[in-house]
Amino acid sequence: MSVTIIDIAKDSNTSKSTVSRYLNGSKVKPVAAKAIEASIKKLDYHQNVNAKRLVTQKSHTIGVILDDISNVYFSEILSGIQSVAGNQGYVSTFYSRASDHKRETDFLSLFREGHIDGLILGTFQKRTPQELEIIAKSEFPIVLIGDNCGSNRINSVDVDNKQGTMDEVEYLYNHGHRKIAYLRGPLKISGAEFRAQGFIEGMHKHGLDSSLILDIEWTVDGGHNAALQILQDASVTAIICSNDYCAYGALNACRQSGLRVPEDISIVAFDDGPLAKFSIPALTTVKQPFKQLGETAARQLIGMIQEESPVKASILLQSQFIVRASSGAAPAQTNLENKGETYGS
Amino acid sequence: MSVTIIDIAKDSNTSKSTVSRYLNGSKVKPVAAKAIEASIKKLDYHQNVNAKRLVTQKSHTIGVILDDISNVYFSEILSGIQSVAGNQGYVSTFYSRASDHKRETDFLSLFREGHIDGLILGTFQKRTPQELEIIAKSEFPIVLIGDNCGSNRINSVDVDNKQGTMDEVEYLYNHGHRKIAYLRGPLKISGAEFRAQGFIEGMHKHGLDSSLILDIEWTVDGGHNAALQILQDASVTAIICSNDYCAYGALNACRQSGLRVPEDISIVAFDDGPLAKFSIPALTTVKQPFKQLGETAARQLIGMIQEESPVKASILLQSQFIVRASSGAAPAQTNLENKGETYGS
DNA sequence: GTGAAAGCGCTAACAA
DNA sequence: TTGTTAGCGCTTTCAC
Numbered sequence: 001m002s003v004t005i006i007d008i009a010k011d012s013n014t015s016k017s018t019v020s021r022y023l024n025g026s027k028v029k030p031v032a033a034k035a036i037e038a039s040i041k042k043l044d045y046h047q048n049v050n051a052k053r054l055v056t057q058k059s060h061t062i063g064v065i066l067d068d069i070s071n072v073y074f075s076e077i078l079s080g081i082q083s084v085a086g087n088q089g090y091v092s093t094f095y096s097r098a099s100d101h102k103r104e105t106d107f108l109s110l111f112r113e114g115h116i117d118g119l120i121l122g123t124f125q126k127r128t129p130q131e132l133e134i135i136a137k138s139e140f141p142i143v144l145i146g147d148n149c150g151s152n153r154i155n156s157v158d159v160d161n162k163q164g165t166m167d168e169v170e171y172l173y174n175h176g177h178r179k180i181a182y183l184r185g186p187l188k189i190s191g192a193e194f195r196a197q198g199f200i201e202g203m204h205k206h207g208l209d210s211s212l213i214l215d216i217e218w219t220v221d222g223g224h225n226a227a228l229q230i231l232q233d234a235s236v237t238a239i240i241c242s243n244d245y246c247a248y249g250a251l252n253a254c255r256q257s258g259l260r261v262p263e264d265i266s267i268v269a270f271d272d273g274p275l276a277k278f279s280i281p282a283l284t285t286v287k288q289p290f291k292q293l294g295e296t297a298a299r300q301l302i303g304m305i306q307e308e309s310p311v312k313a314s315i316l317l318q319s320q321f322i323v324r325a326s327s328g329a330a331p332a333q334t335n336l337e338n339k340g341e342t343y344g345s
Numbered sequence: 346m347s348v349t350i351i352d353i354a355k356d357s358n359t360s361k362s363t364v365s366r367y368l369n370g371s372k373v374k375p376v377a378a379k380a381i382e383a384s385i386k387k388l389d390y391h392q393n394v395n396a397k398r399l400v401t402q403k404s405h406t407i408g409v410i411l412d413d414i415s416n417v418y419f420s421e422i423l424s425g426i427q428s429v430a431g432n433q434g435y436v437s438t439f440y441s442r443a444s445d446h447k448r449e450t451d452f453l454s455l456f457r458e459g460h461i462d463g464l465i466l467g468t469f470q471k472r473t474p475q476e477l478e479i480i481a482k483s484e485f486p487i488v489l490i491g492d493n494c495g496s497n498r499i500n501s502v503d504v505d506n507k508q509g510t511m512d513e514v515e516y517l518y519n520h521g522h523r524k525i526a527y528l529r530g531p532l533k534i535s536g537a538e539f540r541a542q543g544f545i546e547g548m549h550k551h552g553l554d555s556s557l558i559l560d561i562e563w564t565v566d567g568g569h570n571a572a573l574q575i576l577q578d579a580s581v582t583a584i585i586c587s588n589d590y591c592a593y594g595a596l597n598a599c600r601q602s603g604l605r606v607p608e609d610i611s612i613v614a615f616d617d618g619p620l621a622k623f624s625i626p627a628l629t630t631v632k633q634p635f636k637q638l639g640e641t642a643a644r645q646l647i648g649m650i651q652e653e654s655p656v657k658a659s660i661l662l663q664s665q666f667i668v669r670a671s672s673g674a675a676p677a678q679t680n681l682e683n684k685g686e687t688y689g690s
Numbered sequence: 691g692t693g694a695a696a697g698c699g700c701t702a703a704c705a706a
Numbered sequence: 707t708t709g710t711t712a713g714c715g716c717t718t719t720c721a722c
Contacts, residue, residue, distance in 0.1 A: 051715035
């Protein structure tokens with residue numbers, strides 16, 4: 001059918017094995033190498049990866065399973081994975097949970113059937129203990145993107161959501177804010193939980209009340225409604241929104257209530273999506289290193305595959321706090337109010 | 346090493362080929378089937394896809410090459426591809442141009458090396474004639490997402506950008522707008538060109554002047570600056586923005602200029618990104634069927650792979666015009682003005 | 691360094 | 707229907 005190494009061997013007066021060695025970088029006499037090279041060009045030879053995979057028992061493929069491909073941020077993660085995988089001679093194949101009608105843990109058969117050498121499991125949802133256990137027990141190279149729920153037997157990469165939010169609290173505190181509200185995202189998403197912890201811990205660090213927390217969906221509407229409610233209390237000088245979307249909603253609510261941002265109230269967000277710097281006013285927010293998340297996971301995974309090293313690591317990537325126009329110093333009157341309270345106690 | 350069909354054959358007192366037949370759905374005596382089934386369970390057999398690929402010369406893999414994975418909309422396309430590919434027993438593997446240091450047209454070797462059975466090439470940029478020629482001449486199943494530059498020898502799927510924009514012109518015309526400005530996107534992006542054609546054609550259809558076109562980058566800033574310029578001319582009653590981003594910029598420019606949207610001026614956009622319905626005012630825009638784009642391409646590709654049919658088709662998917670708050674009737678005074686001009690001429 | 695030979699796990703004639 | 711046999715195209719001992 002197609003040109004094989006046997007054809008090359010014949011044409012170059014060598015043998016199958018010599019051609020194979022040449023192709024794989026083993027020592028071959030220069031004369032032979034020249035001849036083989038010429039034959040390959042002449043006959044337009046292309047290796048058959050499936051034959052190679054069969055005999056080497058390696059697919060040089062890394063599998064990627066993401067909960068929801070269509071999520072905006074996943075595409076950046078994917079791009080990061082792709083980039084390092086490509087450089088290391090791996091291709092990445094995509095499996096979505098949704099279209100896979102089999103049971104959840106069928107990712108193990110991807111290994112057994114020879115589809116993949118390693119797997120990146122990405123999710124923003126919390127994983128079940130059972131699933132975590134399967135991953136931990138399996139002898140296959142798997143890296144989790146997201147929360148590993150404290151299991152030190154699972155390799156994982158995540159963004160330091162907690163620290164990101166603590167940075168925001170710190171910033172607001174330094175700008176005189178004392179009464180700060182928090183819009184907490186859905187608790188089934190692990191990042192939302194860590195962010196909320198960051199809020200609570202950051203507030204406590206300065207002896208501030210962290211009870212002004214509203215639970216919302218991560219939508220513009222969710223942020224809008226919650227902010228409207230918060231704004232009833234005129235003493236609140238800042239709202240920390242747990243993602244960009246709800247911050248847009250909060251921004252709208254402020255405008256609707258006749259409040260100026262940031263003069264009357266500060267709004268800070270989380271994510272730094274593509275529109276964050278263009279909203280009016282531009283959003284102060286925390287940038288998540290999505291691409292780096294993918295790159296790191298891929299690098300870690302390929303390390304596991306190649307060295308077969310059983311070293312487990314949980315990597316936490318730092319986010320970046322970006323100050324823009326939606327936040328600033330707490331309004332003077334409220335500062336006085338707060339000072340008064342402080343004196344009184 | 347691992348359990349093979351030979352092991353199953355021995356354990357079930359049948360032969361290799363019978364097991365293979367059972368596995369592939371050929372007729373096998375019920376007794377044998379039962380025995381084989383039991384052995385498979387007992388020995389925990391998993392097929393080796395690479396052996397199968399080697400002998401059948403089919404990878405059941407479709408390759409996807411997108412110009413820029415991290416583009417927000419590509420993730421939806423990808424999700425569409427994934428969804429139909431998965432249902433048809435195909436996996437999708439991802440190759441990005443960027444990380445591939447080889448020459449552009451190396452996608453052909455993906456076929457020759459047995460990586461893929463078919464390829465989806467997605468790009469919003471215009472392809473070069475040389476590349477188009479390579480695709481057209483190749484005997485491999487390839488579907489293009491985007492502009493096929495009129496080549497009827499290439500299977501392709503695209504959004505009907507022109508019609509989408511014509512719908513907008515039609516709508517504005519019916520609402521009394523006569524002087525309409527257009528923010529044209531980068532011409533290297535084929536969709537931008539078709540949209541602009543739709544504007545020109547739509548305007549001409551009603552005998553309107555289509556010369557008020559400004560070239561911009563598809564960014565919020567780009568839209569902002571261009572709109573500021575357009576607003577100098579108070580007789581303009583509507584701006585058609587060629588994507589959502591620049592529409593946000595135009596919205597900001599209007600606010601900054603003290604113009605009310607839609608009372609004083611109508612803004613319409615293109616894309617219907619995730620924030621379109623939440624901006625203030627919510628954007629009237631054209632929704633692109635990205636997921637369907639991916640689904641259609643995948644279906645078409647799998648059709649080519651399986652039937653080997655040489656039928657070439659260019660599919661144009663309809664966009665959906667969505668009216669929201671950023672557009673409305675042309676302001677009365679300007680209508681009068683226009684009427685005056687009409688009478689005078 | 692090189693060639694001969696064995697075999698990776700599977701499918702697909704072919705004959706029974 | 708089934709088993710036997712011959713490969714698919716490659717890597718990898720092993721002896722030279």
